[in-house]
Protein backbone atom coordinates (compact mmCIF):
# COMPACT_ATOMS: atom_id res chain seq x y z
CA UNK A 1 0.00 0.00 0.00
CA UNK A 2 2.76 2.42 0.98
CA UNK A 3 4.55 1.86 -2.30
CA UNK A 4 1.28 2.72 -4.07
CA UNK A 5 0.93 5.99 -2.21
CA UNK A 6 4.49 6.95 -3.10
CA UNK A 7 3.99 5.87 -6.72
CA UNK A 8 0.85 8.01 -6.98
CA UNK A 9 2.85 11.01 -5.70
CA UNK A 10 5.65 10.29 -8.18
CA UNK A 11 3.15 10.01 -11.06
CA UNK A 12 1.47 13.25 -10.03
CA UNK A 13 4.85 14.98 -9.99
CA UNK A 14 5.66 13.55 -13.44
CA UNK A 15 2.46 15.05 -14.86
CA UNK A 16 3.37 18.43 -13.42
CA UNK A 17 6.88 18.20 -14.88
CA UNK A 18 5.41 17.25 -18.27
CA UNK A 19 3.14 20.28 -18.18
CA UNK A 20 6.04 22.68 -17.50
CA UNK A 21 8.96 21.07 -19.32
CA UNK A 22 8.68 22.95 -22.61
CA UNK A 23 8.35 26.35 -20.94
CA UNK A 24 11.29 25.86 -18.55
CA UNK A 25 13.54 24.39 -21.24
CA UNK A 26 13.20 27.72 -23.08
CA UNK A 27 13.58 29.88 -19.96
CA UNK A 28 16.02 32.74 -20.61
CA UNK A 29 17.85 32.42 -17.27
CA UNK A 30 18.31 28.66 -17.51
CA UNK A 31 21.85 27.41 -16.95
CA UNK A 32 23.65 26.00 -19.97
CA UNK A 33 26.05 23.49 -18.43
CA UNK A 34 25.40 23.54 -14.66
CA UNK A 35 23.04 20.88 -13.39
CA UNK A 36 19.45 21.91 -12.70
CA UNK A 37 16.10 20.16 -12.51
CA UNK A 38 13.82 20.02 -15.52
CA UNK A 39 11.32 22.29 -13.80
CA UNK A 40 10.52 23.56 -10.30
CA UNK A 41 12.66 24.01 -7.20
CA UNK A 42 15.83 22.17 -6.19
CA UNK A 43 18.12 22.52 -3.23
CA UNK A 44 20.68 20.10 -1.79
CA UNK A 45 22.43 17.45 -3.85
CA UNK A 46 21.57 14.07 -2.30
CA UNK A 47 22.87 10.53 -2.73
CA UNK A 48 25.59 11.30 -5.27
CA UNK A 49 27.04 8.02 -6.45
CA UNK A 50 28.81 6.39 -9.38
CA UNK A 51 26.72 3.25 -9.89
CA UNK A 52 26.82 0.66 -12.69
CA UNK A 53 28.75 2.92 -15.05
CA UNK A 54 26.73 6.11 -14.54
CA UNK A 55 26.83 9.15 -12.31
CA UNK A 56 23.61 9.34 -10.30
CA UNK A 57 22.60 12.66 -8.79
CA UNK A 58 19.58 12.81 -6.50
CA UNK A 59 18.34 16.15 -5.24
CA UNK A 60 15.94 17.88 -2.88
CA UNK A 61 13.05 18.66 -5.18
CA UNK A 62 9.69 20.39 -5.26
CA UNK A 63 8.16 20.06 -8.72
CA UNK A 64 5.09 22.28 -8.16
CA UNK A 65 6.67 25.75 -7.89
CA UNK A 66 9.93 27.68 -8.01
CA UNK A 67 10.00 27.72 -4.19
CA UNK A 68 10.90 25.29 -1.43
CA UNK A 69 8.06 23.18 -0.07
CA UNK A 70 7.39 19.53 0.73
CA UNK A 71 10.51 17.66 -0.35
CA UNK A 72 10.75 14.86 -2.91
CA UNK A 73 13.96 13.34 -4.25
CA UNK A 74 14.64 14.07 -7.92
CA UNK A 75 16.97 11.75 -9.85
CA UNK A 76 19.17 12.12 -12.94
CA UNK A 77 22.02 10.15 -14.52
CA UNK A 78 25.01 11.13 -16.59
CA UNK A 79 28.23 9.89 -18.14
CA UNK A 80 30.16 13.09 -17.51
CA UNK A 81 28.23 15.20 -14.95
CA UNK A 82 27.52 17.71 -17.73
CA UNK A 83 24.95 15.98 -19.98
CA UNK A 84 21.98 14.60 -18.02
CA UNK A 85 19.07 12.25 -18.43
CA UNK A 86 16.25 12.75 -15.94
CA UNK A 87 14.69 9.69 -14.33
CA UNK A 88 11.42 9.33 -12.41
CA UNK A 89 11.53 10.83 -8.92
CA UNK A 90 13.15 8.43 -6.46
CA UNK A 91 11.30 9.39 -3.28
CA UNK A 92 8.09 11.19 -2.44
CA UNK A 93 6.45 11.71 0.97
CA UNK A 94 4.11 8.81 1.68
CA UNK A 95 4.56 7.52 5.24
CA UNK A 96 3.72 8.59 8.78
CA UNK A 97 7.43 9.30 9.30
CA UNK A 98 8.12 11.37 6.14
CA UNK A 99 4.89 13.17 5.24
CA UNK A 100 5.26 16.52 7.03
CA UNK A 101 3.46 18.98 4.73
CA UNK A 102 6.33 21.45 5.05
CA UNK A 103 9.06 18.83 5.23
CA UNK A 104 8.81 15.51 3.42
CA UNK A 105 11.90 13.50 2.46
CA UNK A 106 14.91 15.54 3.55
CA UNK A 107 18.54 15.17 2.52
CA UNK A 108 20.64 12.02 2.67
CA UNK A 109 23.06 9.85 0.77
CA UNK A 110 23.40 6.65 -1.29
CA UNK A 111 25.45 3.48 -1.07
CA UNK A 112 25.52 0.04 -2.67
CA UNK A 113 24.58 -2.78 -0.29
CA UNK A 114 23.65 -6.38 -1.18
CA UNK A 115 23.98 -5.44 -4.84
CA UNK A 116 21.18 -2.91 -4.44
CA UNK A 117 21.18 0.87 -4.38
CA UNK A 118 20.37 2.05 -0.86
CA UNK A 119 19.28 5.56 0.09
CA UNK A 120 19.50 6.83 3.65
CA UNK A 121 17.44 9.98 4.14
CA UNK A 122 15.77 12.06 6.81
CA UNK A 123 12.03 11.59 7.20
CA UNK A 124 10.17 14.58 8.63
CA UNK A 125 6.79 14.31 10.31
CA UNK A 126 4.38 16.00 12.63
CA UNK A 127 2.87 13.39 14.92
CA UNK A 128 2.07 15.83 17.67
CA UNK A 129 5.67 16.11 18.89
CA UNK A 130 6.75 19.08 16.82
CA UNK A 131 8.92 18.76 13.76
CA UNK A 132 10.27 15.21 14.09
CA UNK A 133 13.28 14.13 12.05
CA UNK A 134 14.29 10.47 11.83
CA UNK A 135 16.64 8.52 9.58
CA UNK A 136 15.09 6.18 7.03
CA UNK A 137 16.12 3.68 4.37
CA UNK A 138 14.90 3.02 0.83
CA UNK A 139 16.37 0.54 -1.65
CA UNK A 140 16.19 -0.38 -5.29
CA UNK A 141 17.10 -3.36 -7.48
CA UNK A 142 17.13 -1.39 -10.72
CA UNK A 143 18.51 1.91 -9.39
CA UNK A 144 15.30 3.68 -10.47
CA UNK A 145 12.32 2.44 -8.46
CA UNK A 146 12.78 2.63 -4.70
CA UNK A 147 10.98 0.87 -1.87
CA UNK A 148 10.97 2.32 1.61
CA UNK A 149 12.10 -0.15 4.26
CA UNK A 150 9.18 -1.48 6.29
CA UNK A 151 11.17 -1.09 9.54
CA UNK A 152 11.63 2.67 9.08
CA UNK A 153 12.67 4.81 10.80
CA UNK A 154 16.00 3.14 11.55
CA UNK A 155 17.23 5.95 13.81
CA UNK A 156 15.50 8.47 16.04
CA UNK A 157 17.08 11.45 17.81
CA UNK A 158 19.03 10.34 20.89
CA UNK A 159 18.44 11.76 24.37
CA UNK A 160 19.36 15.44 24.53
CA UNK A 161 19.13 16.08 20.78
CA UNK A 162 16.04 18.07 19.75
CA UNK A 163 14.01 16.07 17.24
CA UNK A 164 14.01 18.98 14.77
CA UNK A 165 17.83 19.06 14.65
CA UNK A 166 18.74 15.51 13.65
CA UNK A 167 19.18 15.17 9.91
CA UNK A 168 21.08 14.64 6.67
CA UNK A 169 22.78 11.22 7.10
CA UNK A 170 25.94 10.69 5.09
CA UNK A 171 26.78 7.00 4.77
CA UNK A 172 29.96 5.14 3.77
CA UNK A 173 31.48 1.69 4.19
CA UNK A 174 34.76 0.76 5.84
CA UNK A 175 35.80 -2.90 5.87
CA UNK A 176 32.51 -4.69 6.52
CA UNK A 177 30.85 -1.95 8.51
CA UNK A 178 28.60 0.91 7.40
CA UNK A 179 29.07 4.29 9.02
CA UNK A 180 26.83 7.34 9.00
CA UNK A 181 27.46 10.87 10.16
CA UNK A 182 24.37 12.92 11.02
CA UNK A 183 23.99 16.66 11.68
CA UNK A 184 22.62 17.60 15.10
CA UNK A 185 22.35 20.22 17.80
CA UNK A 186 22.97 19.79 21.51
CA UNK A 187 22.69 22.57 24.10
CA UNK A 188 22.62 25.04 21.22
CA UNK A 189 25.92 23.80 19.75
CA UNK A 190 26.33 22.00 16.44
CA UNK A 191 27.39 18.35 16.41
CA UNK A 192 28.21 15.65 13.88
CA UNK A 193 27.09 12.30 15.32
CA UNK A 194 28.73 9.07 14.20
CA UNK A 195 26.79 5.79 13.92
CA UNK A 196 27.65 2.33 12.63
CA UNK A 197 25.74 -0.64 11.28
CA UNK A 198 26.49 -4.16 10.05
CA UNK A 199 23.58 -4.21 7.59
CA UNK A 200 22.22 -0.66 6.90
CA UNK A 201 19.15 -1.40 9.06
CA UNK A 202 20.44 -1.71 12.62
CA UNK A 203 22.37 1.35 13.73
CA UNK A 204 24.39 1.97 16.87
CA UNK A 205 25.75 5.27 18.18
CA UNK A 206 29.57 5.42 18.15
CA UNK A 207 30.67 8.92 19.12
CA UNK A 208 30.31 12.63 18.61
CA UNK A 209 32.62 12.90 15.62
CA UNK A 210 33.11 16.64 16.02
CA UNK A 211 31.25 19.57 17.56
CA UNK A 212 31.12 23.35 17.59
CA UNK A 213 32.25 25.11 20.74
CA UNK A 214 30.22 28.08 19.57
CA UNK A 215 32.50 29.27 16.78
CA UNK A 216 30.86 27.01 14.21
CA UNK A 217 27.20 27.56 14.98
CA UNK A 218 24.31 25.64 16.50
CA UNK A 219 23.55 23.15 13.73
CA UNK A 220 25.60 21.41 11.03
CA UNK A 221 23.51 20.56 8.02
CA UNK A 222 24.61 18.02 5.43
CA UNK A 223 27.85 16.69 6.92
CA UNK A 224 30.08 14.63 4.63
CA UNK A 225 33.12 12.67 5.81
CA UNK A 226 35.88 11.00 3.79
CA UNK A 227 39.46 9.90 3.69
CA UNK A 228 41.82 11.85 1.45
CA UNK A 229 45.47 10.90 1.08
CA UNK A 230 45.72 9.44 4.56
CA UNK A 231 43.90 12.33 6.26
CA UNK A 232 40.17 12.63 7.00
CA UNK A 233 37.88 15.46 5.99
CA UNK A 234 34.62 16.51 7.62
CA UNK A 235 32.73 19.14 5.61
CA UNK A 236 29.61 20.74 7.10
CA UNK A 237 27.14 23.52 6.38
CA UNK A 238 26.85 25.45 9.65
CA UNK A 239 23.77 27.36 10.76
CA UNK A 240 24.54 30.24 13.09
CA UNK A 241 28.17 30.81 12.09
CA UNK A 242 27.60 34.18 10.38
CA UNK A 243 28.70 34.32 6.76
CA UNK A 244 30.63 31.05 7.12
CA UNK A 245 28.20 28.62 5.59
CA UNK A 246 30.44 26.00 4.02
CA UNK A 247 33.30 24.76 6.15
CA UNK A 248 35.72 21.83 6.23
CA UNK A 249 37.95 20.29 8.90
CA UNK A 250 40.98 18.14 8.06
CA UNK A 251 42.58 15.82 10.58
CA UNK A 252 43.10 12.27 11.75
CA UNK A 253 40.44 9.72 12.56
CA UNK A 254 40.48 6.50 14.57
CA UNK A 255 37.91 3.89 13.51
CA UNK A 256 38.40 2.04 16.82
CA UNK A 257 37.18 4.91 18.99
CA UNK A 258 35.32 6.96 16.40
CA UNK A 259 37.42 9.95 17.41
CA UNK A 260 38.30 12.69 14.92
CA UNK A 261 41.22 15.04 15.60
CA UNK A 262 40.88 18.11 13.37
CA UNK A 263 44.07 20.01 12.61
CA UNK A 264 42.96 22.46 9.94
CA UNK A 265 39.80 24.42 9.18
CA UNK A 266 38.93 25.99 5.85
CA UNK A 267 36.10 27.26 3.67
CA UNK A 268 34.89 25.20 0.78
CA UNK A 269 33.61 28.37 -0.89
CA UNK A 270 33.28 32.01 0.21
CA UNK A 271 30.52 33.06 -2.18
CA UNK A 272 26.84 33.68 -1.49
CA UNK A 273 25.74 30.70 -3.51
CA UNK A 274 27.45 27.54 -2.41
CA UNK A 275 25.70 25.50 0.26
CA UNK A 276 25.13 21.94 1.47
CA UNK A 277 28.00 20.36 -0.46
CA UNK A 278 28.18 16.60 -0.30
CA UNK A 279 30.76 14.27 -1.78
CA UNK A 280 31.39 10.89 -3.36
CA UNK A 281 34.25 8.90 -4.80
CA UNK A 282 33.93 7.92 -8.47
CA UNK A 283 35.43 5.08 -10.52
CA UNK A 284 38.50 7.23 -11.20
CA UNK A 285 39.04 7.49 -7.45
CA UNK A 286 38.27 11.20 -7.48
CA UNK A 287 36.64 12.77 -4.42
CA UNK A 288 33.97 14.92 -6.03
CA UNK A 289 32.04 17.62 -4.19
CA UNK A 290 28.81 19.12 -5.40
CA UNK A 291 26.80 21.89 -3.73
CA UNK A 292 23.54 23.75 -4.16
CA UNK A 293 24.18 27.15 -5.75
CA UNK A 294 21.83 29.16 -3.57
CA UNK A 295 21.27 30.12 0.06
CA UNK A 296 18.67 30.11 2.85
CA UNK A 297 16.64 32.96 4.29
CA UNK A 298 18.39 32.56 7.68
CA UNK A 299 21.78 33.50 6.21
CA UNK A 300 22.93 37.06 6.93
CA UNK A 301 23.53 37.90 3.26
CA UNK A 302 20.29 36.38 1.93
CA UNK A 303 18.13 38.65 -0.20
CA UNK A 304 15.91 36.11 -1.95
CA UNK A 305 16.38 33.07 -4.17
CA UNK A 306 16.64 35.06 -7.36
CA UNK A 307 14.10 35.96 -10.05
CA UNK A 308 14.03 32.59 -11.84
CA UNK A 309 10.86 31.41 -10.06
CA UNK A 310 9.06 33.60 -12.63
CA UNK A 311 10.33 31.20 -15.27
CA UNK A 312 9.06 28.18 -13.31
CA UNK A 313 12.34 27.03 -11.78
CA UNK A 314 14.81 27.82 -9.02
CA UNK A 315 18.10 26.28 -8.00
CA UNK A 316 21.13 24.78 -9.72
CA UNK A 317 24.25 22.96 -8.57
CA UNK A 318 27.71 24.47 -8.60
CA UNK A 319 30.12 22.82 -11.00
CA UNK A 320 31.30 19.49 -9.52
CA UNK A 321 34.76 19.96 -8.00
CA UNK A 322 37.50 17.47 -7.23
CA UNK A 323 38.85 17.82 -3.69
CA UNK A 324 42.59 17.30 -3.18
CA UNK A 325 44.78 17.70 -0.12
CA UNK A 326 47.63 20.21 -0.03
CA UNK A 327 50.78 19.98 2.05
CA UNK A 328 49.54 22.58 4.54
CA UNK A 329 46.37 20.45 4.95
CA UNK A 330 44.24 22.97 3.11
CA UNK A 331 42.01 21.62 0.33
CA UNK A 332 41.82 22.54 -3.34
CA UNK A 333 38.52 22.24 -5.20
CA UNK A 334 39.10 22.09 -8.94
CA UNK A 335 36.25 21.83 -11.47
CA UNK A 336 36.02 18.37 -13.03
CA UNK A 337 38.27 18.02 -16.08
CA UNK A 338 35.23 16.93 -18.13
CA UNK A 339 34.57 20.64 -18.55
CA UNK A 340 37.43 20.69 -21.08
CA UNK A 341 35.30 18.53 -23.38
CA UNK A 342 32.77 21.36 -23.83
CA UNK A 343 35.35 24.05 -24.53
CA UNK A 344 35.54 25.63 -27.96
CA UNK A 345 36.98 28.77 -29.56
CA UNK A 346 40.18 28.93 -27.55
CA UNK A 347 41.53 32.46 -27.40
CA UNK A 348 44.96 33.11 -25.98
CA UNK A 349 45.68 36.62 -24.78
CA UNK A 350 49.31 35.87 -23.97
CA UNK A 351 51.01 38.28 -21.57
CA UNK A 352 49.77 41.83 -21.03
CA UNK A 353 49.85 44.70 -18.56
CA UNK A 354 46.92 46.83 -17.48
CA UNK A 355 48.07 50.27 -16.28
CA UNK A 356 46.56 52.28 -13.43
CA UNK A 357 43.05 53.38 -14.43
CA UNK A 358 43.15 51.50 -17.73
CA UNK A 359 40.49 48.95 -18.68
CA UNK A 360 41.19 46.08 -21.03
CA UNK A 361 38.40 44.10 -22.60
CA UNK A 362 38.51 40.34 -22.33
CA UNK A 363 36.27 37.89 -24.12
CA UNK A 364 32.62 38.79 -24.69
CA UNK A 365 29.65 36.69 -23.58
CA UNK A 366 28.32 34.83 -20.58
CA UNK A 367 29.04 31.14 -21.12
CA UNK A 368 32.78 30.79 -20.87
CA UNK A 369 35.86 29.79 -18.93
CA UNK A 370 38.77 32.17 -18.49
CA UNK A 371 42.13 31.39 -16.89
CA UNK A 372 44.72 33.98 -15.94
CA UNK A 373 48.05 34.01 -14.13
CA UNK A 374 48.99 37.24 -12.37
CA UNK A 375 52.68 38.05 -11.98
CA UNK A 376 52.61 39.32 -8.40
CA UNK A 377 56.29 40.35 -8.41
CA UNK A 378 55.86 42.65 -11.39
CA UNK A 379 52.43 43.94 -10.26
CA UNK A 380 52.39 47.18 -8.26
CA UNK A 381 48.64 47.93 -8.29
CA UNK A 382 46.79 48.34 -5.00
CA UNK A 383 44.01 46.33 -6.51
CA UNK A 384 42.70 45.02 -9.78
CA UNK A 385 39.15 44.11 -10.71
CA UNK A 386 37.27 42.03 -13.19
CA UNK A 387 34.26 43.89 -14.56
CA UNK A 388 32.15 41.01 -15.75
CA UNK A 389 28.85 40.70 -17.58
CA UNK A 390 28.67 44.42 -18.36
CA UNK A 391 25.57 45.54 -20.22
CA UNK A 392 23.83 48.87 -19.77
CA UNK A 393 24.15 49.78 -16.09
CA UNK A 394 24.96 46.23 -15.08
CA UNK A 395 28.34 44.95 -14.03
CA UNK A 396 29.62 42.32 -11.63
CA UNK A 397 32.81 43.55 -9.97
CA UNK A 398 35.35 41.09 -8.57
CA UNK A 399 38.16 42.96 -6.87
CA UNK A 400 41.51 41.57 -5.78
CA UNK A 401 42.61 43.94 -3.01
CA UNK A 402 46.36 43.37 -2.91
CA UNK A 403 46.87 45.76 0.00
CA UNK A 404 44.27 44.25 2.31
CA UNK A 405 44.60 40.68 1.06
CA UNK A 406 40.94 40.30 0.23
CA UNK A 407 38.81 39.21 -2.71
CA UNK A 408 35.46 40.97 -3.01
CA UNK A 409 32.66 39.70 -5.23
CA UNK A 410 30.28 42.64 -5.59
CA UNK A 411 26.86 41.99 -7.09
CA UNK A 412 25.26 45.31 -6.06
CA UNK A 413 25.12 46.47 -9.68
CA UNK A 414 25.23 43.05 -11.29
CA UNK A 415 21.74 42.72 -12.65
CA UNK A 416 19.27 45.12 -11.03
CA UNK A 417 18.20 42.31 -8.71
CA UNK A 418 21.09 40.94 -6.63
CA UNK A 419 22.60 42.74 -3.63
CA UNK A 420 25.73 42.37 -1.53
CA UNK A 421 29.47 41.83 -1.48
CA UNK A 422 30.89 38.37 -0.76
CA UNK A 423 34.40 38.40 0.70
CA UNK A 424 37.20 35.87 0.79
CA UNK A 425 40.85 36.00 1.80
CA UNK A 426 43.61 36.58 -0.74
CA UNK A 427 46.52 34.47 0.44
CA UNK A 428 49.34 35.94 -1.63
CA UNK A 429 51.94 36.78 1.00
CA UNK A 430 55.33 35.53 -0.17
CA UNK A 431 53.92 34.22 -3.47
CA UNK A 432 55.15 35.08 -6.97
CA UNK A 433 52.00 34.25 -8.87
CA UNK A 434 48.26 34.12 -8.48
CA UNK A 435 46.24 31.77 -10.65
CA UNK A 436 42.59 32.57 -11.38
CA UNK A 437 39.99 30.42 -13.14
CA UNK A 438 36.55 31.87 -13.93
CA UNK A 439 33.53 29.77 -14.91
CA UNK A 440 30.57 31.78 -16.08
CA UNK A 441 27.17 30.41 -17.02
CA UNK A 442 23.85 32.07 -17.82
CA UNK A 443 22.99 32.68 -14.15
CA UNK A 444 26.23 32.15 -12.22
CA UNK A 445 29.86 33.14 -11.93
CA UNK A 446 32.33 30.92 -10.05
CA UNK A 447 35.88 32.10 -9.46
CA UNK A 448 38.69 29.83 -8.31
CA UNK A 449 41.86 31.33 -6.92
CA UNK A 450 45.24 30.40 -5.57
CA UNK A 451 45.45 26.79 -6.67
CA UNK A 452 41.67 26.41 -6.29
CA UNK A 453 41.86 26.90 -2.51
CA UNK A 454 39.91 30.17 -2.27
CA UNK A 455 36.75 30.07 -4.30
CA UNK A 456 33.74 32.35 -4.55
CA UNK A 457 30.49 31.44 -6.26
CA UNK A 458 27.63 33.86 -6.77
CA UNK A 459 24.58 33.94 -8.96
CA UNK A 460 24.21 36.73 -11.50
CA UNK A 461 20.94 37.25 -13.37
CA UNK A 462 21.82 39.40 -16.38
CA UNK A 463 19.80 38.69 -19.50
CA UNK A 464 21.73 39.77 -22.59
CA UNK A 465 24.08 37.54 -24.52
CA UNK A 466 26.80 39.92 -25.65
CA UNK A 467 27.97 41.03 -22.23
CA UNK A 468 31.36 42.71 -22.04
CA UNK A 469 34.03 41.36 -19.68
CA UNK A 470 37.06 43.41 -18.75
CA UNK A 471 39.91 43.86 -16.30
CA UNK A 472 41.02 47.12 -14.72
CA UNK A 473 43.81 48.19 -12.33
CA UNK A 474 43.92 50.73 -9.55
CA UNK A 475 46.90 52.44 -7.85
CA UNK A 476 49.48 50.88 -10.20
CA UNK A 477 49.54 48.25 -12.90
CA UNK A 478 48.64 44.58 -12.93
CA UNK A 479 50.86 42.27 -14.94
CA UNK A 480 49.25 39.18 -16.45
CA UNK A 481 51.73 36.46 -17.38
CA UNK A 482 49.25 34.58 -19.48
CA UNK A 483 45.53 34.44 -20.10
CA UNK A 484 43.33 32.11 -22.06
CA UNK A 485 39.59 31.78 -22.58
CA UNK A 486 37.10 29.35 -24.09
CA UNK A 487 33.41 29.29 -24.90
CA UNK A 488 31.56 26.56 -23.06
CA UNK A 489 28.89 24.63 -24.93
CA UNK A 490 25.34 24.09 -23.81
CA UNK A 491 24.86 20.62 -22.34
CA UNK A 492 21.43 20.77 -20.75
Ligand code: FRU
Nearest residue numbers: 044060071106107221222276
Ligand atom coordinates in the same frame (compact mmCIF):
# COMPACT_ATOMS: atom_id res chain seq x y z
C1 FRU B 1 20.10 22.05 3.80
C2 FRU B 1 18.76 21.54 4.29
C3 FRU B 1 18.92 20.21 4.98
C4 FRU B 1 17.58 19.56 4.81
C5 FRU B 1 17.15 20.07 3.46
C6 FRU B 1 15.68 20.35 3.32
O1 FRU B 1 20.02 22.93 2.74
O2 FRU B 1 18.16 22.49 5.14
O3 FRU B 1 19.36 20.28 6.31
O4 FRU B 1 17.63 18.18 4.86
O5 FRU B 1 17.86 21.28 3.22
O6 FRU B 1 15.31 20.57 2.02
